[in-house]
Amino acid sequence: MAGKKINPILKMVLEFGPIVLFFIGYLKLKDEIFLIGGEEYKGFILVTAAFVPLMMMSTAALWKLTGHLSKMQLATLVLVVLFGGLSVWFNDERFFKMKPTMIYLLFGGLLAVGLMRGESWLKVVMEEVMPMEEAGWMILTRRICGFFLGLAVANEVIWRFFTTDTWVYFKTFGLPVAMFLFFMTQGPLLQKYGLEEDEEVEDPKA
Known part of the structure; x- marks a missing residue:
């Protein structure tokens, strides 16, 4: 079933915005070490922890605006949550x-x-x-x-x-x-x- 049409610029922002923000966040925090709950976390891990909910929100917004998500978008979201979550959980x-x-x-x-x-x-x-x-x-x-x-x-x-x-x-x-x-x-x-x-x-x- 075809989704509703939305502004192509808005669509591009929702699809690529989280990736761009991940890149910017990484550049700012890549050399930082954060002590959380007695454990040290690199900036990469914190940026990853922020990227996962950003990806979830942008995908949810796309679904809300278009009424449709492709199988590729859904599979990508699941793998982002899975592997991003594993990186944060195991600090790896x-x-x-x-x-x-x-x-x-x-x-x-x-x-x-x-x-x-x-x-x-x-x-x-x-x-x-x-x-x-x-x-x-x-x-x-x-x-x-x-x-x-x-x-x-x-x-x-x-x-x-x-x-x-x-x-x-x-x-x-x-x-x-x-x-x-x-x-x-x-x-x-x-x-x-x-x-x-x-x-x-x-x-x-x-």
């Missing part, structure tokens, strides 16, 4: 750094299962906004599946072998830029296999 930033890996493995793995069944599960969730021939959906699904799995590997390499600063910049800027560039390069595919609105409706006189 590694859990939160693993979160993008889990998100991309989940989405990439689901698409891979669909492909093994000869189906495009991407089509199920995106067909209404991007009508396309079946062959196009299969090609796009294979590409996005590979892309997501590649992002999962990239995140693992960066958080395990590079500094926290590098990972935060990668998460805040690298991942969104990679997504943007990937979908920009799919233009020829969409042009080749895209369907016009009148092509989807069968002519009753035919």
Whole structure:
């Protein structure tokens, strides 16, 4: 069921606002140590603790304004709460750094299962906004599946072998830029296999 239309700028603020605030908070508190309940917490953990409710509130606002949340938005929220909560509870930033890996493995793995069944599960969730021939959906699904799995590997390499600063910049800027560039390069595919609105409706006189 399609959601209600909202101002695109407001939508962008709700979707990316928590990430931007996480980045700003990290830059301000990354070198700080806080003593809470007799235990020391790095600034990264406190920023993560603030990011989780921010993400919950922004997702709730999107649902309230649009009346709809995609499966991807819901899955992302669940993983943010789970891995962010684990990082705060165990005072271990590694859990939160693993979160993008889990998100991309989940989405990439689901698409891979669909492909093994000869189906495009991407089509199920995106067909209404991007009508396309079946062959196009299969090609796009294979590409996005590979892309997501590649992002999962990239995140693992960066958080395990590079500094926290590098990972935060990668998460805040690298991942969104990679997504943007990937979908920009799919233009020829969409042009080749895209369907016009009148092509989807069968002519009753035919």
